[in-house]
Amino acid sequence: MQQTRLDTARIRMARRVIDPMFLDTPLYRCEALEPGLGCAVSIKLETANPVRSFKARGTELVASLLAGNGERAVVCASAGNLGQALAWSGRGRGLDVSVVASRFATAAKLDRIRALGAGLELVDGDHELARERAAAVARSEGIRLVEDSLDIETCEGAATIGLELVDSARQFDAVLIALGGGALATGVGHVLKSLAPEVEVICVQPLGAPALTLSWRARRVVTTDSADTIADGVAGRFPIPAVLDDLLLVADDAVLVREESIITGMRMLFDHAGLVVEPSAALGIAAILEDRDRFADRHVVTVVCGGNVDGDACRRWIGAAPL
Known part of the structure; x- marks a missing residue:
């Protein structure tokens, strides 16, 4: 291969x-x-x-790497599952997790992101607009942007x-x-x-x-x-x-x-x-x-x-x- x-x-x-x-x-x-x-x-x-x-299999690696490097904050865009997983993995490693999502995302997923202690910002658009906003947050705050599938x-x-x-x-x-x-x-x-x-x-x-x-x-x-x-x-x-x-x-x-x-x-x-x-x-x-x-x-x-x-x-x- x-x-x-x-x-x-x-x-x-x-x-x-x-x-x-x-x-x-x-x-x-x-x-x-x-x-x-x-x-x-x-x-x-x-x-x-x-x-x-399955998303936490990946966020466990991301959060472990960030914590090992002494980083303390991270942001991602999510339709819901990645945000939950990153919130869970980050919480256990002392990371400040922010999630950007569409306000039209599944309510149960958004509620769970909040319950896991992550900051949640909603945008008036689809997941692609959330990706753009998360990238802007990462640039302005100088923190790691987690990009699902690219990372x-x-x-x-x-x-x-x-x-x-x-x-x-x-x-x-x-x-x-x-x-x-x-x-x-x-x-x-x-x-x-x-x-x-x-x-x-x-x-x-x-x-x-x-x-x-x-x-x-x-x-x-x-x-x-x-x-x-x-x-x-x-x-x-x-x-x-x-x-x-x-x-x-x-x-x-x-x-x-x-x-x-x-x-x-x-x-x-x-x-x-x-x-x-x-x-x-x-x-x-x-x-x-x-x-x-x-x-x-x-x-x-x-x-x-x-x-x-x-x-x-x-x-x-x-x-x-x-x-």
Whole structure:
């Protein structure tokens, strides 16, 4: 494999830095899902932790590095999950964490950021405007800006999920990974292509927020004027060139799925696996639903990447309140 920005040795070392509560997350075959999907399905569950997403694997590395260098403040833009994770990791290391988010972000995520003690600034726009504002705050205050997917720690933290998949010694044919900024896909993809190249790495993005998928297909950065999806955690419009370069090396395919398939995937995970997930975490199930023939008789792993969902929205989408 050609070289990505990631390094497998550093990824192994990352496990010594990340709080163990975020590591070795459950990986299990969910037979109850299989009749409706037509293939063997295993779940890699990244929601059973204090921030209910995989993001802390990366923020643990970032916060450890900053604290080790004597820095005391950090800022990021977030749709919600990165902000929670950075607030949690920073709080334990004495960092003053500021988060910039869209005021239209999921209320439950914003409330949790505040509860974890981070400063929260809201902007009247989408996540891309929040990124611009966070960069301005970093410049004016002379503090570290954490950029999800661009900062290698966020990718290599996520990549520890790939190590756990490989180290499980279980046989599977493909891994379905939610594609937003790209940290999860490039991290897990790097490990799989390095250590288990026979496994197909398939990235999944909503049809209403297709920028990085379109970029992967075109092999150049493609931006979009808007993002319209319930999967707010992956609703970026401006792919990062360095991330695209990595993705082109590790992804075997990138597919787009409809909103109704995402909602059906959420409902299936609730009904058959007892899981309350945010829309981004159901992208893998949505991909199977839309192309059953492709996955028939194969063993597929889907990374359930986050469980931060608004209660009212959850009831509208799947007819159930969060557990």
